[in-house]
Amino acid sequence: MLELKEVQAFYGTIQALKGVTLEVNAGEIVCLIGANGAGKSTTLMAISSVVPVGGGTIAYDGRDITRLATDRVVALGITQVPEGRMIFPDLTVLENLRMGAYLRRDRAALKADEAHALDLFPILKERRKQLGGTLSGGEQQMLAIARALMARPRLLLLDEPSLGLAPIVVEHIFEVITRINTEGTTLLLVEQNAQMALQVAHRGYVLETGRVVISGTAADLLADPRVQEAYLGMDMA
Known part of the structure; x- marks a missing residue:
């Protein structure tokens, strides 16, 4: 590959x-x-x-x-999860996830992928309306991975x-x-x-x-x- x-x-x-x-x-x-x-x-x-x-x-x-x-x-x-996470601190968890799908045009599938990303990291589902900058380091790392997966x-x-x-x-x-x-x-x-x-x-x-x-x-x-x-x-x- x-x-x-x-x-x-x-x-x-x-x-x-x-x-x-x-x-x-x-x-x-x-x-x-x-x-x-x-x-x-x-x-x-x-x-x-x-x-x-x-x-x-x-x-x-x-x-x-x-x-x-x-x-x-x-x-x-090819999607990268950078060292240091680099999430968007002033966007919510859901908004961060949607930024990961920025280049996608298959909007119909986004909801299912969003649900799957939150299923991988249940704590993010609880925090989905919370600003990224208020998450713990571990939660930010989970968000960075979930955001990358939104690009499929x-x-x-x-x-x-x-x-x-x-x-x-x-x-x-x-x-x-x-x-x-x-x-x-x-x-x-x-x-x-x-x-x-x-x-x-x-x-x-x-x-x-x-x-x-x-x-x-x-x-x-x-x-x-x-x-x-x-x-x-x-x-x-």
Whole structure:
């Protein structure tokens, strides 16, 4: 479904991605793990055309989207949940959800999708008339995911969904991630909680300083001593 070949990206003169090559197959959950500054978020933003690609190619369903405008990327079926949630604080929960469907023209189906999004996160149903800015961090993360789903993505890019959240909320978020995948959405997940990410993912890539240094099935990465030592908090000495 998605293929990156030798993708490079820059912030000014600083090279954030140094030839990232990876692929995501339809129906998978693929995770990107690595330390802060490894290039994980930049990879997602390059796919979404938020950060311009300075070299290499990105293909989606065999189509080159390397330099496609962001709104066209979304229209093709790729939606991103950004790090930091970025919900609209002065809009209600329902208004935030409807913003996620901004590019859609099939208005008849919106109510059903809205109901499904609220079914995934029942607390949002209770808060549907509440302003987004008054929600807790966990509720805002749920809203950010629900808003993205309103675009009916085939590929969902999730950036640090567990960041700063209580363990019980993280558990619920990852249960929903698994459910979304089971219902037919492919996911590319950036997550510092490598243990949790690899438990739900099919495959994964480890990024270090803008490069893929290890890749494999989730089971292989969980068993890899290098991954255990660097990202799973296990001392292999």
